[in-house]
Amino acid sequence: MTDDLRQRIAESVGSAKAADIVMTIVQPELIRLRKDMQLWCDAAASAEKLRQHQAADADRYEQQLRHERDEAVNALDRVRSLHQHNEDAGYCDLCSKHGDITWPCATIAALDRAKEV
Numbered sequence: 001m002t003d004d005l006r007q008r009i010a011e012s013v014g015s016a017k018a019a020d021i022v023m024t025i026v027q028p029e030l031i032r033l034r035k036d037m038q039l040w041c042d043a044a045a046s047a048e049k050l051r052q053h054q055a056a057d058a059d060r061y062e063q064q065l066r067h068e069r070d071e072a073v074n075a076l077d078r079v080r081s082l083h084q085h086n087e088d089a090g091y092c093d094l095c096s097k098h099g100d101i102t103w104p105c106a107t108i109a110a111l112d113r114a115k116e117v
Contacts, residue, residue: 002027076111083107 002023009026010019085103086093092105100106 002030005030079107080111 005026006019006023009022010016013019013022082094083092083105084094085091085108086096089096089101091101091103092108095101095105095107104112
């Protein structure tokens with residue numbers, strides 16, 4: 001690269017000696033720019049690794065939240081199945097054993113209020 005650059009400078013200024021002078025000025029800057037470019041490339045690679053890691057973490061967290069949501073929905077379904085409305089009696093069979101003869105029973109009423117929120 002530097003030999004090619006030196007040659008192009010020599011051709012444009014018409015002198016190999018002038019090209020050598022220009023190269024003594026340009027060469028340190030080229031070295032600095034190459035180092036800076038490498039730093040930016042390394043930073044970009046590190047940022048990409050971090051992005052991939054965070055994306056994987058986000059995916060795992062989303063899966064965990066979906067699992068927890070499904071478990072909560074299943075638990076609510078189990079609770080609702082225990083607290084069935086006895087159409088003939090007009091109250092919850094399970095809660096009526098504890099003196100609650102209303103419908104909806106306190107448990108179903110609480111679940112329904114939570115569903116509204």
